[in-house]
Amino acid sequence: MSFMALAPLLAVVAGALAALLLEAFLKRKNHELSATAAVVSLLAAGFFIVRSWGLEIGYFGGRLTLDPLALLLMAVFVVAAALVILMSLVYAPRRDINLGQLCGLLLIAVAGLMIMVSSSDWLVVFLGLEVLSVASYALTGSRRNDRASSEAAAKYFLMGSFAGAFFVFGLAFLFGTSGALGFAASLREGSAPSGLPVASAVGLGLILTALFFKIAIAPFHMWAPDVYEGAPTPVTAFLTFAPKAAGLAVLFRILAPLLDRGGAASVLGPAVSVAAVLTMFWGNLAALRQKSVKRLLAYSAIAHSGYILVAVVSGDGPGLVFYVIAYLFMNVGAFGVLAAMSGQGVERTSLADFAGLGRRHPWLAASLAVFLLSLAGFPPTAGFLAKFYVFSAAVAKGHVLLVVAAVLASLISVGYYLKVIVAMYMQDDASETSLEQNDPALWLVIFLCLFGVIQLGLWPGNLLTLIRQAFSVPF
């Protein structure tokens, strides 16, 4: 019990307020100042996260607990937010987006994420989820003059509110039967086939539906491609990554104990497996047909939640965290290249825009190629090791068919990832446009992501040690 447990959260919230207030009250608009405030607060949050490592401190009667899983993911979100801010420094002004507001909203979203992952209490998780969601809706619509952006925001808002309602409804069932708000306390053994009391089973089903909505798990993913495509590219990089990671962590916290119980496992295991397989295949098959690289990556993001769900099914916490971190770098990196493609007022995302990129901008093309190969799961990249760990843990738990489905799904994904590489390297220059490349911050982001993808593919030792330590798994 320590106030220190709130420190990372408070740092981020303070940063958010600073960014927004500077934006609102400063006479001479200086967006960089807001961005600086945001980055400083992220650094502070990072500092507090590192300080709290291994202490297991909590607040609010343990409703907010900084256990290793929470700390790891909080650190990941801080890094993701910092990368996204760096990505937006030049992108946002070019696309008529208010950078200060973007930074503020992003930090509010991070606060929501932090609340989500550090709690095992339905109400607190819901609070985090809604804080995240409100910020995400606004982020999606931050290109106010753009119809696609506004439409995406509206769609996201409607669908998100709907999912939120499901969550509350399910919560009512759970609280009504058990009188408790903690995950474990409210999901006691019962007589229904799922090993839970009937009303609890209904409530859990509703809550899972809501979470599936938020993470974009098939068949509740319909909103995702439009939202991801419509949102500004740095925001898409964030949305395809962070809410999923947090949602999957929450799912893991809910399901891991249940999947160890005979009755619940016999119902939930197959149900979540089916959702995972549907998600992978739906995402990958739909991505095959896309002509826009951004939309292709949007569908690929859906497919990747399917792979991570395999880790949830097999109760593989370390694999989940490793996958999430690997996915952070390859996903943000790929969207970073996409952001680098866009110019003053133009978004270049169609496959035709990438034709001949390997000749015109060899470094940019090579970076994207590495990110795509990692997403496809080729060694020696982070994407391969991530899949290796998640899938091998699943096989060890006996989910062989699920893993066979997953590798076949990733075979499909190779088809469309390579399609982009074909355009970049094996097709002739269609467009003569050259990119305005005066964005060192974006280059830094791409470089860091490249470094992450290669480093985690070849020498993930330190991170693995940390993760296994966090879950107290032997090496």
Added chain:
Amino acid sequence: MINLIASVPIVSIVTFLPLAGAILLVFIRAGSARTVRTAALAVSLLTFAAALALFFRFDGTSGLPEFVERASWLGRGLDYHVGVDGISLFLVLLAAFLTPLALLSSWRAIDDRVKEFSLFMLLLETGMIGVFVSMNLFLFYVFWEAMLIPMYFLIGIWGGRRRVYATMKFVLFTMFGSLLMLVAIFALHAAYYRATGSYSLTIADLAATPFAPGLQTWLFLAFALAFAIKVPLFPLHTWLPDAHVEAPTAGSVLLAAVLLKMGAYGFLRLGLPLFPQAAAAFAPALSILAVVGIIYGGLMALVQKDMKSLVAYSSVSHMGLIMLAVFSLNFEAMEGALYQMLNHGLSTGALFLCVGILYERTHTRLIADYGGAAARMPVFAGLFLTAMLASAGLPGLNGFVGEILCFFGIFAANKVLAALAVSTVVLSAAYLLWLYRRVMQGPLKDPGDMRLRDIDGRELACLVPIIVLIVFMGLFPGTFLRKMDASVSRFIDAIKNKPAAAMTLDRAVPPAARLER
């Protein structure tokens, strides 16, 4: 001094020197194609020199892996563990020998994006050598998959008209097999842990652990599928003609000479020793597929109109013979298969180089466009014919030694299949000599822009080393076989004597425990 030499991690050097060269190439200015080419060639020659040192210092009397290096890498049995034995040594040499020649052969043929081309060739070399030297299954898989990327680019960027189709087909076919193999690797990892209580993916550990028959069957099928696609075994060969026809000459050479061997090597190194009972059970079925491949490939080669696809189908036929020998599961056949793998690599590599040399002059590969070329290119004709005869198994050349050994072994295993397989001798003589007659002999055809200069110095430098080796391996097979003997007989003993596991895995005795008793 001796200690100093002994402590050099020579296998790692051979494996990663090309990779270091590739990284070096990144920093050379792309404009100076000549510098790039020279640097890549120099790196690959250095690699070959290191591989030669490996060959000369290889003892080979124990049959055990030599020059072993081991370091923990990712934990849980995913180690960095390399070394060579009499089975892998020669395949490493083959890859290191052919890469510089392939680079040299593309000196003029590739003038677009030379830097990227050289880079991918060197990356491919690291991948190929890595597959052969890996003694850990995880490391093996990493190289096996990583190697797809450079080949994908080599075919896709510098290939022919249908290159994108061909390269996608190549990657998707190969990955389909290898992803299922990956699932089998997971299962092996878990099964080994259940059987022994510790993690290991060291191939020798896995080979010493008995697995239950049911598990063996599934795992063997998954591994066999991956390798059979790579070999390729009939009817999984359909990617091969496409990939070969579209690939640039250097790509075709390495694809035929080295990449196909990986499939056969996979059976030798993993499929048979890890799952001997399952392998024995499936050997008859696989042998029949191999025989079908021999005959089908030969007949298809007879009717091809394109020289490259003719050589590609001849590969299907010859690899069929190698696989048939592998599935015969006896010493002669195994050693013959290994020798024949090298022969096929050399002679088919030489044939693709020859086709490339002709293509550079005429820009056509259609047999019908040629005729009487020997009159203009006498030196080339001699070399081309030698490569063909080696491929057809003429006594005195290397192909003969390998085929004879294979047939001895196959005959001992199954007389009917042996009788059918002998047809390869007739068929390969027919399609190769008929090819020679149509292209090189008869009245000279010269449709317009055919400039049939004879072979020049650079091309001689590509072809002559292979031809010399073909003759040398035909006359002095002992030089090579001697270094294989111990490893191959050890290998045969191991698969013959590996105990079958009890029905449940849990009762299997851990190998460590067995040693202690």
